[in-house]
Amino acid sequence: MALLSKKDANLILDPLADNNPITIQVLGICSALAITAELKASVVMALSVIFVLGIGNVVISLMRNIIPSKIRIIVQLIVIATLVIIVDQVLKAFAYELSKTLAVFVGLIITNCIIMGRFEAFALGNGPWRSFLDGIGNALGYGVILIIVGFFRELLGSGTLFGFPVLGDPIAKTGLYATGYENNGFMIIPPAALIVVGIIIWVQRSRNRALIEEN
Amino acid sequence: MSHKKLTLKKRLHIIKHSLRGKKMAPAFNAFHTFLFTPDETTHSGSHVRGADDLKRTMNTVILALLPVLVFSFFNTGYQFYAAIDAANGTPRTVDLFGNFLTWENFWLGFTQVLPLLIVSYGVGLLVEFIFAVIKGHEVEEGYLVTGMLVPLIVPVDTPLWMLAVAVVFGVVIGKEVFGGTGMNILNPALTIRAFLFFAYPTWMSGDKVWVHQAVERTGTADAISGETILGSLAQNASYSYSTADMFFGFIPGSVGETSAFLILLGGLFLVFSKIASWRIMLSAVIGALVMGLIFNGVADMGWVGESSRFYGLMSFDFWKHLIVGGLAFGIVYMATDPVTGSQTNRGKWIYGFLIGFISVMIRVFNPAYPEGVFLAILLMNVFAPTIDHYVIRANVRKRLKRLKNATILPQADAGKMEELQAETV
Numbered sequence: 001m002a003l004l005s006k007k008d009a010n011l012i013l014d015p016l017a018d019n020n021p022i023t024i025q026v027l028g029i030c031s032a033l034a035i036t037a038e039l040k041a042s043v044v045m046a047l048s049v050i051f052v053l054g055i056g057n058v059v060i061s062l063m064r065n066i067i068p069s070k071i072r073i074i075v076q077l078i079v080i081a082t083l084v085i086i087v088d089q090v091l092k093a094f095a096y097e098l099s100k101t102l103a104v105f106v107g108l109i110i111t112n113c114i115i116m117g118r119f120e121a122f123a124l125g126n127g128p129w130r131s132f133l134d135g136i137g138n139a140l141g142y143g144v145i146l147i148i149v150g151f152f153r154e155l156l157g158s159g160t161l162f163g164f165p166v167l168g169d170p171i172a173k174t175g176l177y178a179t180g181y182e183n184n185g186f187m188i189i190p191p192a193a194l195i196v197v198g199i200i201i202w203v204q205r206s207r208n209r210a211l212i213e214e215n
Numbered sequence: 216m217s218h219k220k221l222t223l224k225k226r227l228h229i230i231k232h233s234l235r236g237k238k239m240a241p242a243f244n245a246f247h248t249f250l251f252t253p254d255e256t257t258h259s260g261s262h263v264r265g266a267d268d269l270k271r272t273m274n275t276v277i278l279a280l281l282p283v284l285v286f287s288f289f290n291t292g293y294q295f296y297a298a299i300d301a302a303n304g305t306p307r308t309v310d311l312f313g314n315f316l317t318w319e320n321f322w323l324g325f326t327q328v329l330p331l332l333i334v335s336y337g338v339g340l341l342v343e344f345i346f347a348v349i350k351g352h353e354v355e356e357g358y359l360v361t362g363m364l365v366p367l368i369v370p371v372d373t374p375l376w377m378l379a380v381a382v383v384f385g386v387v388i389g390k391e392v393f394g395g396t397g398m399n400i401l402n403p404a405l406t407i408r409a410f411l412f413f414a415y416p417t418w419m420s421g422d423k424v425w426v427h428q429a430v431e432r433t434g435t436a437d438a439i440s441g442e443t444i445l446g447s448l449a450q451n452a453s454y455s456y457s458t459a460d461m462f463f464g465f466i467p468g469s470v471g472e473t474s475a476f477l478i479l480l481g482g483l484f485l486v487f488s489k490i491a492s493w494r495i496m497l498s499a500v501i502g503a504l505v506m507g508l509i510f511n512g513v514a515d516m517g518w519v520g521e522s523s524r525f526y527g528l529m530s531f532d533f534w535k536h537l538i539v540g541g542l543a544f545g546i547v548y549m550a551t552d553p554v555t556g557s558q559t560n561r562g563k564w565i566y567g568f569l570i571g572f573i574s575v576m577i578r579v580f581n582p583a584y585p586e587g588v589f590l591a592i593l594l595m596n597v598f599a600p601t602i603d604h605y606v607i608r609a610n611v612r613k614r615l616k617r618l619k620n621a622t623i624l625p626q627a628d629a630g631k632m633e634e635l636q637a638e639t640v
Binding site: 182198 | 388410416
């Protein structure tokens with residue numbers, strides 16, 4: 001990437017793999033469990049978090065020298081809440097059905113620990129451009145996992161991707177269903193997301209042994 | 216000794232040495248130790264020699280399961296033909312030598328249950344072998360029992376590919392991720408059952424799946440019933456089985472769970488061979504009876520009306536809960552799993568009691584889960600280490616107290632005692 005220096009590029013690339021907020025830092029798990037039953041919801045959730053974290057990091061970074069440290073958490077919450085409300089209203093205006101599926105979880109982006117974590121750990125100590133890259137990077141790392149989990153859960157649980165029946169029609173018994181295949185109801189329920197995330201963590205750590213903690 | 220006169224045993228040892236350190240060594244060793252005792256001995260330290268190693272333990276459990284398996288062959292066939300007779304308007308009564316122990320019944324059951332058994336062992340052992348080769352450890356014996364339990368706790372018509380998927384899931388997620396046999400938190404056989412139940416509920420519950428072909432025949436002129444006793448009770452319907460039928464197992468249900476009589480024999484065998492804990496079995500029976508009595512009491516007091524959807528199950532004689540459904544099978548063969556159960560004696564009483572208690576509770580309160588026993592055992596598997604922790608801590612505290620009362624300590628040590636006590640909290 002000629003556009004970015006190597007150091008800046010790492011701000012985006014690190015959270016995608018070796019410092020992933022979900023699989024390595026184990027943050028933001030609740031939303032990963034709740035909304036990944038459908039790929040579409042995962043994608044929208046990922047986009048929302050990219051928006052909130054990207055903008056939020058810049059805002060906090062710009063204000064970092066004037067926020068009194070005693071009340072910084074409250075200031076951060078206000079910034080997040082503002083951005084989340086924007087996302088929520090946009091979804092309600094342009095994708096009402098989807099906003100009903102995501103229900104309370106858009107609002108709960110406020111409590112997503114990744115966002116508060118990046119504000120605290122990065123934006124309060126870095127300039128706006130680097131904070132922006134860091135925010136985008138971490139949100140992308142979060143989104144990638146959400147989309148992987150959503151992909152497997154929707155494919156195996158409902159036999160669809162983005163709502164399209166890719167495996168055939170389970171009622172008319174066409175496609176793969178003609179051979180006796182059936183959707184796996186287990187993948188629809190939230191514990192399945194926990195197991196899929198667990199498997200991703202397992203695969204990642206067995207490929208990169210440096211990630212395994214000593215204990 | 217000339218080369219030709221090498222015995223099989225000797226030859227296998229030669230192959231073993233040539234494979235040492237190679238990737239395939241664990242796979243070979245697994246077959247080898249299945250046939251012969253290994254030729255290695257440990258070289259240092261003192262050892263207690265016992266004949267009851269892990270393999271012997273597992274084989275004893277399998278021995279205790281064999282009568283149940285053979286019975287399941289006959290019962291699968293019998294239930295199928297009995298359901299057809301019932302649909303044709305000529306209900307059967309069981310006659311052990313007349314219409315139960317027949318070649319016809321055996322053959323149908325055999326051809327239905329054997330594929331389940333083969334898939335269970337084939338897939339499960341394959342996963343174990345793959346993990347052993349990748350991780351470079353010996354193949355563990357844990358799957359020998361699990362593989363036998365799995366076909367016995369599923370409905371007879373479970374599609375084989377579903378069973379295979381569930382076995383892969385159960386062995387990998389239930390056992391291998393925790394480090395293999397002896398490290399698992401959940402009973403692998405029940406993990407497989409739970410996976411099937413939540414993934415493919417239409418094949419695992421309802422009023423059709425318990426008798427061979429009942430699902431396929433639904434809606435046709437040859438439709439037959441596949442309802443279990445618990446299923447009938449959940450709908451406040453009557454059932455046509457006598458108490459003796461329930462006890463000896465001439466009722467529909469999961470493949471091997473029906474015969475409380477043979478399970479009882481197997482349980483006694485396990486208790487007398489000291490493989491399974493009698494404390495867990497006894498306390499689980501007590502727990503189930505207590506919960507059953509409470510429900511009977513509630514029904515007798517008239518707190519639930521006859522029209523209530525709980526009435527059928529609540530008014531069911533409390534002791535009959537033990538002989539229908541999977542409760543007996545679960546208590547004898549699954550709750551007593553030494554790896555996932557409580558380890559302390561007092562812990563075993565609590566653990567077993569709650570299994571029985573919660574099983575009957577789930578059964579009555581959620582008729583959609585007639586097999587509450589598998590959920591109850593999995594739940595208690597999770598709590599077993601916590602129970603042990605508190606049992607041990609209570610014991611430590613009791614002994615500290617005794618020590619404090621019994622010895623006259625110098626003043627200086629009194630503080631030390633406080634410290635010890637604080638550590639245990």
